[in-house]
Amino acid sequence: MKMRWKHGQSGSPVVLLGLFFFYVLFVSLVLFFSNQVLQDFALNRNITLFVIGGLTILFSSLLLFTIGFQGFQLFRAGSAEKPGMRFKLRLVFFFLVIIVFAAVPQAVLSVNFINSALRSVFNSRVDSALRDGLSVAMQYYNEKAEFMEQISSNSFFSNLLQDSDRNGEAAWENLKQVLPYLASFQVFSQTGDEVYETGDRDFFAASEDVLAAAGGLLPREILKQNINVLRSKKEFENRRGRFFVVLSARLPETFDQYAENLTSTLETYRQFEQYRPAFLFVISTLYGLFSFPLMLLAILASFRLSDEIVRPLVNLEDATRKVAEGDFSFRILSRSRDELSLLADSFNRMVMELEKSRLKSMQTEKVAAWQEIAQRLAHEIKNPLTPIKLSAQRILKRYGEKTEDFGEVLYAAAGAIIREVDGLDALLTEFRNFSRLPAPQPQPVKLKDLILEATAAYRYRAENISIHCDEVSPAITLSLDPGQIRQVFANLVTNGIDAMPRGGDIIFRADIIKKGNTRYCRIQVEDTGEGIAAENVAQVFNPYFTTKSFGTGLGLSVVERIIFDHKGQIWFESHPGVGTTFFIDLPAEKQDEQGTGNR
Amino acid sequence: MRLPPAFLLLCAAGALYAQEASLDFIQNIENSQVSVHISGINEAGLWSHIVQGFRARVQYTLRIYQDTGRPSFFGDRLLLEMDLVQEGRWDVFGSCWEIRHTNGQRVFYRDWDEFFRNFRRLDFPLLAFSGEERLYMLARVRFQTMVFRPPLNILQMFYSGRDLQSAWRRFDVP
Numbered sequence: 001m002k003m004r005w006k007h008g009q010s011g012s013p014v015v016l017l018g019l020f021f022f023y024v025l026f027v028s029l030v031l032f033f034s035n036q037v038l039q040d041f042a043l044n045r046n047i048t049l050f051v052i053g054g055l056t057i058l059f060s061s062l063l064l065f066t067i068g069f070q071g072f073q074l075f076r077a078g079s080a081e082k083p084g085m086r087f088k089l090r091l092v093f094f095f096l097v098i099i100v101f102a103a104v105p106q107a108v109l110s111v112n113f114i115n116s117a118l119r120s121v122f123n124s125r126v127d128s129a130l131r132d133g134l135s136v137a138m139q140y141y142n143e144k145a146e147f148m149e150q151i152s153s154n155s156f157f158s159n160l161l162q163d164s165d166r167n168g169e170a171a172w173e174n175l176k177q178v179l180p181y182l183a184s185f186q187v188f189s190q191t192g193d194e195v196y197e198t199g200d201r202d203f204f205a206a207s208e209d210v211l212a213a214a215g216g217l218l219p220r221e222i223l224k225q226n227i228n229v230l231r232s233k234k235e236f237e238n239r240r241g242r243f244f245v246v247l248s249a250r251l252p253e254t255f256d257q258y259a260e261n262l263t264s265t266l267e268t269y270r271q272f273e274q275y276r277p278a279f280l281f282v283i284s285t286l287y288g289l290f291s292f293p294l295m296l297l298a299i300l301a302s303f304r305l306s307d308e309i310v311r312p313l314v315n316l317e318d319a320t321r322k323v324a325e326g327d328f329s330f331r332i333l334s335r336s337r338d339e340l341s342l343l344a345d346s347f348n349r350m351v352m353e354l355e356k357s358r359l360k361s362m363q364t365e366k367v368a369a370w371q372e373i374a375q376r377l378a379h380e381i382k383n384p385l386t387p388i389k390l391s392a393q394r395i396l397k398r399y400g401e402k403t404e405d406f407g408e409v410l411y412a413a414a415g416a417i418i419r420e421v422d423g424l425d426a427l428l429t430e431f432r433n434f435s436r437l438p439a440p441q442p443q444p445v446k447l448k449d450l451i452l453e454a455t456a457a458y459r460y461r462a463e464n465i466s467i468h469c470d471e472v473s474p475a476i477t478l479s480l481d482p483g484q485i486r487q488v489f490a491n492l493v494t495n496g497i498d499a500m501p502r503g504g505d506i507i508f509r510a511d512i513i514k515k516g517n518t519r520y521c522r523i524q525v526e527d528t529g530e531g532i533a534a535e536n537v538a539q540v541f542n543p544y545f546t547t548k549s550f551g552t553g554l555g556l557s558v559v560e561r562i563i564f565d566h567k568g569q570i571w572f573e574s575h576p577g578v579g580t581t582f583f584i585d586l587p588a589e590k591q592d593e594q595g596t597g598n599r
Numbered sequence: 600m601r602l603p604p605a606f607l608l609l610c611a612a613g614a615l616y617a618q619e620a621s622l623d624f625i626q627n628i629e630n631s632q633v634s635v636h637i638s639g640i641n642e643a644g645l646w647s648h649i650v651q652g653f654r655a656r657v658q659y660t661l662r663i664y665q666d667t668g669r670p671s672f673f674g675d676r677l678l679l680e681m682d683l684v685q686e687g688r689w690d691v692f693g694s695c696w697e698i699r700h701t702n703g704q705r706v707f708y709r710d711w712d713e714f715f716r717n718f719r720r721l722d723f724p725l726l727a728f729s730g731e732e733r734l735y736m737l738a739r740v741r742f743q744t745m746v747f748r749p750p751l752n753i754l755q756m757f758y759s760g761r762d763l764q765s766a767w768r769r770f771d772v773p
Contacts, residue, residue: 050756134691141692219707220693259692267652268748275747275754282753 019301023294026059030290056289063296070303084314088306095302103295111284118279122272130266137259141251147179148232148249149217161236165189165243168196175247183229183250190242203248205231210246218246226256312340316347321516328355369543376544376553380427384420391416434543434554440481440565447476447521451508454489464503467493471509478521478586484562491555492525492582498548499529499580512588520568521588524581531576540572620763622740624770627722631729633770635659635721637740639763642715645687648744649696654688656743659721663772666733678728686746687718725772734772740765 033052074092077085151157157175164171164187172185184199192207202223210218210233218231228251235244272279315332322330331348334341391413398409448469455467496506509524532540539545541560546553563570567587574580625634637657645655663679686699695707696714708714719742728734742763747755 138692145693219695219709220690221707222705263652263691264748267654268751270652271745271747271751275751278754278757279751282757286753 015304016301019297019304022059023297026056026290026293026297029055033290053289056293060289060293060296063293063300067296067299067303070300074303083317084310087313088310091306091309092302095306096299099295099298099302103291107287107291110287111280114283115280118272118276122269122276127269127273130262130269134262134266137255137262141255141259144181144230144249144251145217148230148247151232151245151247152216152234157234158236161234161245162238164236164245165195165238165240168198172198179247179249181249182247184248186246186248188244188246190244195243199248200250202227203229203250205246205248210244215244222256225253227251227253228256312344316343319347319351323351323354325516325518328358373543377431380544381424384424388417388420430554434558434561437484437558437561437565440484440562442479442481442566444477444479445482445485446474447478447510447523448472448474450482450485451489454486455493455506455508457490458493458497465497465500466505468505468507471507472523473510476510476512476521476588478588480566480586481562485566488559488562488584489525491559495555496525496527496529496580499527499531504528504579513585515585519588520585523584523586525584526579526581528579531578531580532572532574533576537574541570620740620742620765622738622765622768624736624738624768626770626773628773631726632722632724633736633772635661635723635738635740637719637742637763637765640719640742645715645744646711649687649689652689652691654686654746655718656687656746657685657719657721658741658743659683659685660739660741661723662737663728664735664737665731666735668733678731678734683721685718685721687714728772731772736770736772737767738765738770739767 029052074085074089078089151161160174161171168185168187175182175185182199183203184201184205185197186194186204187196188207188211189195192211194207197204205218210231213233215233215235218233221229221231223229230249230251232247232249233244234247235242237243312332312334319330319332328351330351332344334344395410395413398406403409451469451472455469458465459467493506496504505526505528507524507526509526511522513520513522533547536545536547541556542553543557544553560570563584563586569585570582572580572582620637620639623636623638625636626632627634649655660682661680662677664675665678667675669675682701684701688697688699689695690697690707693707695709696711698706698708698714698718700706706717708717723736740763743755744761745758747753747758
């Protein structure tokens with residue numbers, strides 16, 4: 001017998017690997033994005049962000065479409081009641097619940113955590129600290145600036161600088177005593193020509209920069225290496241003309257750095273204060289944007305994983321059904337080493353043992369059946385032998401006595417011998433026909449027409465017997481051997497008539513039913529006769545079993561054989577005194593019901 | 600102030616496109632330089648924004664090409680491409696307006712008009728290309744009212760609807 005193997009598990013990890021690849025790709029994309037947004041990116045990087053956002057949306061759409069398609073397929077398979085689909089649907093639902101239960105609290109917690117963290121960083125104490133720090137820095141700066149500003153307004157400095165165009169050195173020395181942090185001292189004529197300069201040259205101001213400026217404190221300057229310079233311009237006039245003095249003072253090098261840190265942080269704080277709802281909204285949106293595809297990936301994976309779990313079970317169920325239908329050549333192939341694989345192995349062993357047992361049983365049954373047939377055949381042959389022998393002995397006796405009526409006796413005895421021999425001949429012919437029943441030649445046949453044909457001869461011959469076919473749809477067409485099935489109906493009707501010596505009804509019914517994935521036409525032949533006695537029920541289909549004084553006892557055996565050859569089933573229900581109903585299930589295709597199809 | 604999500608969504612949708620700004624070139628033959636001017640900035644809005652302690656940014660993207668005379672499909676020769684950024688803000692210490700340039704230079708202005716004039720202008724020297732012929736400059740400018748600081752810079756793309764951006768403009772170098 002040729003074995004048929006069915007894979008117990010898919011074994012192909014390509015889809016799962018593909019999903020994992022997309023998972024890694026997407027997580028990398030998200031990490032890249034998050035690194036980007038934490039930097040102070042330039043404007044032209046916005047395009048990168050839009051590309052990432054677009055890819056995310058595209059990816060999500062693709063996943064949504066795939067999940068929708070998978071869901072639709074699952075729904076369709078569930079509607080068609082395909083094996084395992086309900087279980088798969090339940091598994092997908094469970095996975096979905098787990099995913100949602102895991103994702104939703106995580107999302108809420110994450111956003112809440114971000115919000116809390118930001119609130120803890122940007123709180124009123126930080127604001128106060130920043131403002132206080134800024135006040136201190138400004139106070140320090142203003143002190144220096146005020147000193148420089150006083151140079152232009154204070155009469156003391158006016159007197160000190162009055163003669164500086166001629167005696168700059170003395171003025172510089174005096175100023176240094178009052179303002180020790182002065183870095184340079186320059187005297188310019190009204191036209192911008194430099195008259196005198198001293199101090200650190202790095203702090204000298206260009207004449208064109210200060211010429212147009214008004215007197216007093218000039219805007220601060222940042223020199224190289226973030227050195228802050230405060231300059232003050234003071235104009236004076238003496239006999240030699242109009243002049244102006246530029247004094248430069250340096251602030252500590254760290255001042256600008258600290259000031260910059262303070263102002264930037266304060267700026268961040270103010271922005272956060274103003275845009276916190278928007279920021280949280282954007283963070284939540286982006287979190288959702290990036291979490292959603294990952295959730296979709298998980299859902300898609302759940303479809304695949306459900307499939308992996310359900311497939312071996314479906315295969316096992318399929319194999320079990322096949323075995324139940326009598327196909328013992330079915331085996332399940334499993335490559336994994338898990339419990340399902342052990343189950344498949346057990347199943348295969350069980351089928352193997354069942355097959356051995358069945359073959360053995362069939363052999364025993366076959367021998368027993370032949371023994372019974374031989375016994376019955378011997379009995380049936382032996383019965384007529386006695387009258388034949390008696391007739392022959394009677395002929396010999398009368399012939400020896402030389403009686404006058406020898407001719408009459410001879411005629412009667414010879415007639416009896418011929419009758420018995422004819423009976424034997426009929427018996428052997430029927431036996432030969434039973435053993436040589438040809439294979440059925442199926443063709444599309446209208447069931448009702450066939451029943452009417454098979455029962456036509458009995459409608460008028462049997463008195464007080466009514467045959468009803470009203471409950472057989474004329475639309476039912478089956479693929480069967482009309483000659484053989486006609487014989488089946490004829491035998492059943494004959495049995496029914498024999499069981500109703502005082503008359504009665506024989507009723508035919510037919511319905512389309514479904515057993516597993518196979519459709520059958522169930523035909524019922526009911527009589528209102530005496531029924532079958534309980535002790536005979538088990539022997540009804542045995543060859544040469546009959547309760548009648550006439551007949552060979554092969555009728556129902558032939559019926560069973562024909563139905564078996566048509567891959568059908570036959571059984572009966574009988575109630576003594578009420579009647580007997582024979583049930584016949586014959587395979588039917590879907591279109592047969594509508595009367596259009598054939599095999 | 601709590602902004603409703605629907606409003607934010609509208610902002611996000613509108614943020615994809617910045618408003619149109621115009622760009623002008625003024626050539627100064629004496630010192631061989633060209634000034635690129637951006638116009639269309641809301642001056643009062645910028646002033647109130649900066650005095651609150653925020654900073655604004657103008658980004659100039661300049662490309663100098665040499666016309667090769669071939670069809671444009673093959674492209675002209677790109678000699679120089681640069682992004683120059685100017686950030687404007689209020690200096691609380693010196694009580695003056697400050698412009699920070701890409702090279703780190705910081706310039707302070709007492710007068711708002713002077714600050715505003717310089718903030719929306721970029722002087723670009725052309726002396727380096729004096730020997731070349733058939734040169735032209737393509738320039739584009741983008742003005743950001745608000746420069747968000749990290750981690751709020753993620754809002755930049757959602758608020759770029761308030762920004763100004765010009766199309767590419769061509770200036771033939773004489």
